[in-house]
Amino acid sequence: MSMGTDQRDLEPSGFRLKVQEAFQLQPVLVPLYAILLSFIVGGILIALIGVNPFEAYWALLRGMFGSKDNIAASVARSVPFMGSALALAFAFRAGLFNIGAEGQLLVGGVTAAWVGTWAWMTDTPAIIAIPIILLAGAFGGFMWGWVPGILRAKTGAHEVISTIMLNSIALFLVRWIVNSRDPVILRDLEASVPRTEAISDTAELPTIIDSQPPLHWGLFVMLGVCFLIAFVLKRTTFGFETITVGTNPHAARYAGMSVDRIIILAMAISGACAGIAAASEVSGTNQLFQPGTFALIGFDGIAVALLARANPIGIIPSALLWGSLLSGAPLMQQEADVSIDVVRIIQSMVLLFVAADAIVRYIFRVRGEAEAHIKASTTGWAGQ
């Protein structure tokens, strides 16, 4: 009989309920404080190199939101992170640590571009062509997530290892597809850099604001996917199964759920989230596929998702923050002479403080325990 049981049994349980209600703020509190703390430490860093941190941050802020174009660019930069973060978050709810968004984006992107360059797409109206290219991207990502899912379910191969390997395989595979001149696979032979030919005009997502990068309808696509995933998790029986497998796979099996099936599907759906984000980029931003444009989007998605505590709705502000910081950083470099790398450092610190939340809780006197599943991800391999 442990102390824990003693306390539990004695209290009228209503107390704990009230405490839990009070803690509802908590999931937001820790990330917010982590961001604040990171900027303080970043500011010290900037001051150390002899720059006024307030000036630097002011430049950063204007770079992020200083004009209509800057705001549009910030939002545009954020859109792909929503997909790559969902790729982590959905698998995460099934107890899996999918760090393969990088590869899932590439495969989704190249599939979308390939489908977008099909000859008959030019004769297809946009209302059909756009869904086709998005679904193509989702399908590519789905398959690239399905592979580690089935490996995990059927052979026990850990998804962390297999997704890392599949990232490499995807990277070199799409490079070869886009590079190769003999045979020509998807390379645009006219172009000086390796890339695919441009997709059909009809498959392009319409631009909203012609910023750099352009803000296009991909924003609404990815917002829709975030809400759809939230709905699936919260309201459907499949979502219930997914979270049960993620929280207690033994109980899930005992309750008659097919744990293998859920694992495979969760990984595949995660991949599809990344794939659709890649398709939105191919279709809305570049109108072609170039592997380099996806570099680090998958890995940053891990950070975005963890900052949002794997909550699909929370991913939206989290991605916006991430994208805006990256979008605003060049102005800080121009005006205050502070390297873009400082923003990268601040971003990394945010995640570090979210992971080591004890630091944040100590400094800002935030009470309570970390959510178990978040703790597991940042201290071990997704609770393995």
Place this chain on the structure above:
Amino acid sequence: MAGDDERIPVLDVRGVTKTFPGVIANEDVDLVLHEGEIHCLLGENGAGKSTLMNVVFGLYQPDKGSIRVRGEQVQFTGVGDAIDHGIGMVHQHFQLIPVFTVAENVILGNELTNGPFLDINEARRRIIELEDKYGLAVDPDAKVGDLSVGEQQRVEVIKALFREAEILILDEPTAVLTPGEVDEFFGVVRSLVDQGKSIIFITHKLREVLAVADRITVLRNGKVAGTADPSTATQKSLANLMVGREVVFQVAKGDAHPGDPVIKITGLRVEDVRGARTVNGLSVEVRAGEIFGVAGVEGNGQRELVEAVTGMRPKIGGTVEILGQDATKMSPRQITELGTGHIPEDRNKHGVVGAYSIADNLILNRYFKPPFARRWLRNEAAIASEAEELVAQFDVRTPGIHVAVDNLSGGNQQKVIVARELTGDVKALVVAQPTRGLDVGSIEFIHNAIIALRDKGVGVLLVSAELDEILSLSDRIGVLYRGRLVGTFDGADATREELGYLMATGAAPESEEAAS
């Protein structure tokens, strides 16, 4: 004032109050322990026994009150202080390292050194000395992982004695032991007090209290509910003190009216996780309207039997028929859908998803069926109304149906599982350790629920390590020994002694064998 006699007590706890945020775990508790005495601390789970002992052992500091050891006022800031004052504790969950030998475990944290080296020989010598003195037979060179549970417990006792403990706190020491080992352990406890040690014995088993105690203190809701003298107390009077109301001891149970077999197991062979064949050619028939109890020392194949019958573990051989259908290769879901309920042995691992609400846990095995689901969508209204109904019907003590099950007491968690598994169209029920670690009130409730189901014509396969539970519930009893049923008894005729002997040896006593 030192209790009812003149001696200075070895341990004198006065007015101890210990609160945790929002919870009063101990309130104004007094406890007096005299030299050479066995003082039983009795109480239900959550009564505050462990908190009190953790205060005495220096793990917690009391908010109020005082502790005196041999008349000297003490203030412990940690376990080290308590050990220095001659207090030792044997925890319910052993704190041993399986890959180390007995001697290595004993000196852990108290290493004898000879220069920079461990002096294991000196340690061995002292361990053997202690073993001889107190009758604690364990090989000091054996690896702890190879020892039986009873032997491991002796290692824990040796550990405390090695640190020169005069006061030993034993936290639910018999919970893990077989009936035979319990008797043996009582022998050790007596030899300890004979040699002048003083013992605080924490338990919630009434029979044991009356067997060993010199003095009894009963805790209820963190307060002393009363003290009792074992020569005048009865199980009933102690239970009433413990629960705070009249407790009906004997489960009221009418005659069984068995019908057709609902679970028919033939020649079942199952392997455990390590590939050892733990169920080896077991056959049994459980009929509708009867409770078939499987008695046995833990580790004789109980877990694998239950998991194989409920579809959680593949079978190596043999067949399982449920309600006339071949269920040998069925999945857990298929078996549930046949009309089988399953109360699992490991409540937290299999029975509930702790982070989920009561409502979600109550539909864990039928969330996909109407009315709880409309095609792909959850029907929150139906889920909530089912939860309200079952919470009321099964007397789950909770402020609401959306409370996470983790926040409930063990008894209430088990009621949630029982509510889920016993409702619906259940015709067969597989029950494993249904009342492990529960308080008297919850045990009573769950036993009655199982019997009510039997009376409605459900066939129940009951597996329990508690012989009392098997005896009071079962209509027929089989003894499981090394993966086989070695004897079947009529529930009314079986005796503790008979079953205990068969559980330990796998064969009936020789004299009887000769006679028959």
